[in-house]
Amino acid sequence: MKLTRRETMSFSAGAIALMIAGARTAPAMAGAGETDAAVMAFSGGAQPEAGVITLKAPEIAENGNTVPVSVSVDSPMTKDDYVESVAIFAEGNPNPEVVTFNFTPRSGEAAATTRMRLAKTQNVVAVAKTSTGKVYIDKREVKVTIGGCGG
Amino acid sequence: MASAKPRVKVPKKASAGDVITIKTLISHKMESGQRKDKKGEVIPRQIINKFECFFNGEPVFSCDIDPAISANPYFEFSAKVDEPGTFKFVWTDDDGSVYETEKAIKVN
Numbered sequence: 001m002k003l004t005r006r007e008t009m010s011f012s013a014g015a016i017a018l019m020i021a022g023a024r025t026a027p028a029m030a031g032a033g034e035t036d037a038a039v040m041a042f043s044g045g046a047q048p049e050a051g052v053i054t055l056k057a058p059e060i061a062e063n064g065n066t067v068p069v070s071v072s073v074d075s076p077m078t079k080d081d082y083v084e085s086v087a088i089f090a091e092g093n094p095n096p097e098v099v100t101f102n103f104t105p106r107s108g109e110a111a112a113t114t115r116m117r118l119a120k121t122q123n124v125v126a127v128a129k130t131s132t133g134k135v136y137i138d139k140r141e142v143k144v145t146i147g148g149c150g151g
Numbered sequence: 152m153a154s155a156k157p158r159v160k161v162p163k164k165a166s167a168g169d170v171i172t173i174k175t176l177i178s179h180k181m182e183s184g185q186r187k188d189k190k191g192e193v194i195p196r197q198i199i200n201k202f203e204c205f206f207n208g209e210p211v212f213s214c215d216i217d218p219a220i221s222a223n224p225y226f227e228f229s230a231k232v233d234e235p236g237t238f239k240f241v242w243t244d245d246d247g248s249v250y251e252t253e254k255a256i257k258v259n
Binding site for chain 1: 170171183185206209210211212213214215216217218219220221222224225226227228229230231
């Protein structure tokens with residue numbers, strides 16, 4: 001079969017449109033609603049406040065298979081007032097949960113770094129819970145060039 | 152996966168009261184349970200679901216891990232040392248295997 005240039009172009013445009021449509025419908029992604037529900041479940045219903053917690057992630061991640069993320073929370077980390085746990089959620093992954101860090105006063109600092117998978121461009125959310133019952137939240141968008149969920 | 156090999160970086164010595172940084176890495180494929188093989192069948196999930204760090208038997212840091220953590224999970228965190236002792240690191244696999252390693256630290 002021989003294709004003219006024009007035919008080739010329209011054919012590939014169609015193929016791209018199909019791919020996009022397929023990508024939209026194929027895997028069931030978590031979405032913002034499910035992430036909010038997961039955040040609420042983690043915070044125990046408390047409304048999270050902004051500030052105190054800092055989430056660090058690259059603006060653009062070329063490879064969604066390993067995206068470095070860091071969280072740090074400003075806390076004295078004493079026996080009476082320390083950060084109990086920090087959870088990371090990804091809105092656009094099949095499941096929003098990524099990891100939960102559990103700290104103790106022996107941690108010295110409420111800070112941790114890991115590498116995560118991101119299926120597509122999406123918001124990453126970090127939520128911290130302190131021993132005094134405060135809940136803090138930070139959000140960052142990460143643009144992903146190649147998704148990291150296999151398929 | 153018996154070949155999981157933990158690697159840990161802890162400073163050899165510190166002053167009492169210092170907050171030190173610990174880096175850990177373990178080789179593990181972290182199969183997410185989302186991927187399919189060539190026949191289109193889902194490859195069953197097998198990940199490390201828990202990591203814990205103890206200092207002289209007391210918990211310092213731990214994390215509950217979901218499949219969204221990359222292969223060869225890497226964790227960097229801090230610990231406050233007041234006395235010499237030993238850090239113990241424990242990784243728990245979905246299949247029940249437990250991988251452990253220890254590192255001593257001198258404190259003056």
